[in-house]
């Protein structure tokens with residue numbers, strides 16, 4: 366699978382690092398408005414994930430990784446990859462999230478576009494977990510990282526016990542859509558210093574779930590709070606079940622459904638920093654599972670919102686390229 370990455374930010378660089386490790390993926394081209402030398406430096410050195418295994422240089426219209434040049438352009442508009450031999454574009458700028466804008470990547474060799482966010486206006490969306498029922502659409506959103514974790518938690522609970530109603534809070538690490546110090550932003554809470562406060566934030570997780578798991582429509586509400594950690598998040602999910610459960614039965618259901626690298630069970634009472642770099646989209650925390658009454662359960666799932674999300678993008682674009 367030949368991919369191109371538009372936007373070499375937190376997500377785009379994780380996709381790049383992981384793509385270089387995967388024999389099934391070839392990175393054909395990159396595009397970002399940043400200075401090539403700075404992009405190379407950030408690809409090599411990462412404050413959260415540490416230094417990369419490769420050397421990186423930006424020169425002659427390329428990002429040169431361990432001596433191998435990958436074409437690098439700085440086009441603000443989608444469409445730069447049509448002649449680059451890429452089949453799938455991973456749209457990771459956070460800027461071109463409408464169906465119309467993302468579709469402008471299509472053409473030439475580009476047959477599919479996967480956006481690293483929910484498509485604006487409830488456009489087609491993919492979430493990990495269930496095999497896609499039909500060939501994926503040419504342009505799709507991959508939802509948000511909290512929706513990935515919630516999808517995996519809800520799938521297990523719904524299959525085993527039935528979910529009547531659910532409310533979740535995603536406790537999310539801060540991101541580059543916030544401010545380092547107070548600075549104007551369309552959302553007054555997102556305008557506040559990201560590393561100083563717990564900040565209630567918008568989330569489209571429930572809308573993503575409603576589309577990818579239609580049974581959750583009108584049964585799920587999700588709120589989000591951004592917290593002063595730079596990576597790794599957790600969802601807190603409270604569910605009213607259709608059938609009675611015990612803590613052991615809940616854990617057993619998750620153990621039976623676990624899939625390494627996608628849905629895992631936390632192996633020790635860890636904290637968020639321990640989970641940096643883990644690529645499972647949901648790591649159930651068995652130490653936090655609670656049952657108030659036989660049909661009222663609470664579960665928590667951890668996820669590295671950068672590393673796991675990037676891993677799923679690569680998985681989903683593999684599915685998208687079939």
Ligand SMILES: NC(=O)c1ccc[n+]([C@@H]2O[C@H](COP(=O)([O-])OP(=O)(O)OC[C@H]3O[C@@H](n4cnc5c(N)ncnc54)[C@H](O)[C@@H]3O)[C@@H](O)[C@H]2O)c1
Nearest residue numbers: 372373374375376397398441457458459481482541670671
């Ligand atoms: N950071 C996360 O944990 C995370 C997880 C899941 C989804 N997402 C989503 O992924 C998207 C990107 O998030 P991020 O955290 O990587 O953002 P970021 O700000 O770190 O990176 C965005 C990158 O895109 C580049 N860019 C901006 N406009 C561009 C343009 N017109 N053309 C080409 N490049 C352009 C920027 O220079 C920057 O390098 C957002 O929609 C975000 O919601 C982020």
